[in-house]
Amino acid sequence: MTDRRRAWGSGPTDRYETLAARFRPIFAEIAAGAVERERGRIPLHEPIGLLKRAGFGALRVSEAEGGAGATAPELFALLIELSEADSNVTQALRAHFGTAEDVVGSPDPALRARNVARLVRGEIFGGAWTEVGTAVQSGFSTTVRPVDGRLALTGRKYYTTGSLYADWIDVGASDADGRDVGVIVPAGAPGVEIVDDWDGFGQTLTASGTGIFTGVSVDPADVVLSEEKLRYGAAFYQLVHLATIAGIGRAIARDVAAAVAERRRSFTNAAAARPAEDPQVLQVVGEIRGRAYSAGAIVLKAAEAVELAARTRRGGDIAADDEANLLAELETAQAQNTVIDLVVASAGRLFDALGASSTRQGLALDRHWRNARTLASHNPRIYKERIVGDYAVNGTPPPYQWRIGLPG
Structure with missing residues (x-):
């Protein structure tokens, strides 16, 4: 029988299938419990634990150092596959992979060695940078x-995505000289409290809520x-978001095809006796699959620009x-x-x-829209279109970082 997982396109490298084969059984296990976790709001400790033990968090660490030595396109291709299984898991690991990316390319040998060791041990990083309320x-x-x-860390954060599942948390702070710094603290240290109070309608299991830091001891080396x-x-x-959305696209394609294949009831005004033979229904399924294919291809093309940026960071050529x-910024913005x-x-x-029965809560098919729409609301895309247009017309370079808060 034809393997319907095929036709998503070949992997980004010749060795990708070998690399992905290590993790696909875990992805399948994660997918099997995705609906139950979604319906019961069951935290992601088990699926993230499976990935930790398999070394998934050290994908970008070199093989010589105990990692997988994955390229950026290989990483993002795997994140698309993981997101097809359960997009909550990928989103919960977004801060981890961002921190890992920073670590593996760090020009500071001591800082790099310290954190590469953590990655190879399977330890997970969360993030806590955004502040709400009267934050400027x-x-x-x-x-x-x-x-x-x-050194003591004190403050309150929100959007602490993944920190509930993390061993370490990367926190944005201001030091005694008023400079912006990143501070890594143990997630279980005295004075750290992560509250799972995220109440968004999507990505409900990512623990993207409040982080409270009260006099937390900080190692100056961190x-x-x-x-x-x-x-x-x-x-x-941003590309992690897009890979997650592309994976949701594949999950939609998977679920709609499976549902149509199983349906036996049809309408008197349908074009065939069974939905699986109805050309209008099949057209919708094909349309959805084509959109998922295109989304994944776009993400992997943008990942090539990220790979180039990673190489030049280590290369020493400033220009x-x-x-x-x-x-990297422009291509990701154009893809978004x-x-x-x-x-x-x-x-x-x-x-x-499908029929009206597909809206039953037990199927949780609505999670795909809720999750994709939630991810799409991060880093407003209307600004990205303007930035791309400004570059195309006026040659204005894009901003590399941005923040939300009150002016001032």
Whole structure:
């Protein structure tokens, strides 16, 4: 029988199938429990534990150091496959892979060695950078200051995605000199509290809620200036969103095809006796699959720009690095709207191939729209279109980082 998983396109490298084969049984196990977790709001400790033990978090670490040595396109292809299984898991690991990307390309040998060891041990990083309420755009209210002969981290964060499942948390703060820094602290340290109070209608299991840090002891070796972190970070983090959305597109295609194949009831005004033989229904299924194929292809093309930026960061050629970072940001921004449009449309379109019974809560088919729409709302795409247009018309380079908050 034909393997219907095929026709998503060949992997981004010759060795990709070998690399992916290590993780596909885990992805299948994760997929098997996705609906139950969604319906019961069951935290992701089990699926993330499976990935940790398999070394998934060290994909970008070199093979010589104990990782998989994955290229950026290989990483993002795997994230698409994981997202087809359960997009909540990928989103919960977004901060981890962003931190890992920063670590493997860090020009600081001691900082790199310290955190590569954590990655190879299977440890997971969460993130806590965004502040809400009266937070301003110009800096962090969260601080790291000398207190009684030690460094102490104090502040309150939101959108602490994945930190509930993490061993370490990368926190944005202001140091005693008023500089923006990244601070890595143990997730289980005294004074760290992660509250699962995320109440969005999508990505409900990612624990993207409140993080409270009260006098948390900080090792000075785990503090780095924000300006020294990877410049293509915004492009990388956005592309994780797009890979997740592309994976949702594949999940939609999978679920609608399976549902149509199983249906026996049809309408008197249908074009065939069974939905699986109805050309109009099959057209909808094919349309959805084509959108998913296109979304994945776009993501993997943009991943090539991220790979180039990663290489130039390590290469020492400032001009080449400037060019690569510009391209990574622009290509990801150009990909953003098209990928979102393809998949969000499919998330609604799938119900046209099915009957009203497909809206039953037990099937949880609505999760695809809720999850894709939630991800699509991050980093507003209307601004990305303007930035791309400004570059195309006026040659204005894109901003590499941005923040939300009150002006000031």
